Amino acid sequence: MDDSVVEGAEENRGEAQDSERVARLQERLERALREAAQIEVELSRVDGTIRGVPHYSVIEGRAHRLGKQLSREIQQRQMRELTADQSTTCKCPTCGRRCAVRPKERTVQTVDGDSLLTEGACYCAGCRRSFFPTA
Numbered sequence: 686m687d688d689s690v691v692e693g694a695e696e697n698r699g700e701a702q703d704s705e706r707v708a709r710l711q712e713r714l715e716r717a718l719r720e721a722a723q724i725e726v727e728l729s730r731v732d733g734t735i736r737g738v739p740h741y742s743v744i745e746g747r748a749h750r751l752g753k754q755l756s757r758e759i760q761q762r763q764m765r766e767l768t769a770d771q772s773t774t775c776k777c778p779t780c781g782r783r784c785a786v787r788p789k790e791r792t793v794q795t796v797d798g799d800s801l802l803t804e805g806a807c808y809c810a811g812c813r814r815s816f817f818p819t820a
């Protein structure tokens with residue numbers, strides 16, 4: 686068997702595992718979303734927001750608030766993971782000194798409301814200035 690065939694086979698196996706993992710994760714996400722929706726409906730009855738037959742806008746408004754909350758949660762997690770994957774030092778754009786990258790939280794206005802996001806930030810003691818690693 687020549688090497689290109691072996692490499693091709695491994696590549697296909699990797700893709701098969703990835704697509705199985707994608708399917709598993711999508712199924713898990715669907716389940717979690719259905720459960721979140723069920724909990725939200727139960728909560729709206731218990732906390733008294735939804736009583737009798739409310740105007741549809743009450744149902745819609747509450748559902749939309751939860752959607753925005755989920756969006757902010759995803760954005761926060763994505764930023765935390767990106768920050769954790771960043772290199773631990775960066776070069777000062779002014780003097781070239783290596784500076785430590787530290788996670789820094791800041792409130793960002795997103796389309797889904799204010800969100801406390803984490804990002805890597807550097808401070809150069811020599812230049813007494815802060816900057817972002819990507820800058």
Ligand SMILES: [Zn+2]
Pocket residue numbers: 777778779780781782809810811812813
């Ligand atoms: Zn500097």
